[in-house]
Amino acid sequence: MTNAESIDEATGVLDPGVARAGAAAAARRRELDISQRSLAADGIINAGALIAFEKGRSWPRERTRAKLEEVLQWPPGTIARLRRGEPADPGATTASIPVTVADNTPLIAETVATAVRTVGATADALPPIDHPDFTPRVTAILSNLRQLESVAARAARINKVTPALIKALSAARRRIDELTMLAATAPNATLGQRLYAARRRANLTIGETAQAAGVSDDEIAGAEAESPVTPAAAAAIEALIEELD
Structure with a gap:
């Protein structure tokens, strides 16, 4: 039995909202000096599921999120709010979110880069451009890529730009460009x-x-x-x- 649900099995694309929430949870855990081992020992979440969540590869179940929020001293529902791009504190403004992202630029860069690589395999599996499923599927992939680009771009704006982050941002934009140009050739292009x-x-x-x-x-x-x-x-x-x- 695991503590997490897999992400976006239909498209194979990582959810940038999960990446954002996972990075925030990782930062908060380190801030409170809580180890992954201790969370597993206390029955909060096993180490594998926690690592996957913090890297944006899985989404904890509701009960697990509630336990994590209690340990991280967050109000109930915080992790879901972070996934939606809202501040951890419901009374705060969205301007407070980038602080968490800034503290986790390496993690954000790794998550975005991994997601963009995953898109490569997903895009290769797209049907022919004249297939009725092509446009809906490529449009969904592009939507995820734009969200990933937004996460990386925000991290670049608020923190010291690292080569890894620039590479991740560049890869996302390059893939958006390639896929959009391809999508535009389809009979049902948007x-x-x-x-x-x-x-x-x-x-x-x-x-x-x-x-x-x-x-x-x-x-x-x-x-x-x-x-x-x-x-x-x-x-x-x-x-x-x-x-x-």
Whole structure:
């Protein structure tokens, strides 16, 4: 019997939220001088499950999370909040989260790098681009990659940049670029995927693309991130894509 659940078995991609929560738990455990061995000896969580969680590879069961939170002197529900990107303290602002990430830059870099490598195998298993499952699956992979990029980028902004972190961030962005360009060739490619490819082929920045389309930078960035856009913005973006192609 284990104390953890595996992560995202459908896509094989690590959940960046789990990486964030695991890194925070590892930092808190070290801050309180609690060893992995002692947690296992006390029946909180076995060493293998704890290591996997702290590296972002597994998600503890609810009962185990409750025990961990008690030992780490966190309010109930803290670990789940951290996974969602919320502060450990419900009354705090999200600005308090990066402190934890900053203390764990090596762990974040390792987690992101591992996840990006996992994506390579997952992407290789994608069906042909004309298969009906291709676009939903590649879109899900890209969503996870963007979250991983965000985790690494935030760590880079708030802490001393390390070569490992830069490599992890670069790998995430390179994989996003490769997969989005591939996704854009599919018959059912999303608006965001087609926009990204058209913009990249034209060597335009997000700001330049927004100006050309007559929409805001946020609408271009949002479309590429698969966020909903207004019908007017979608029409303007479609017109620009047609013009660029």
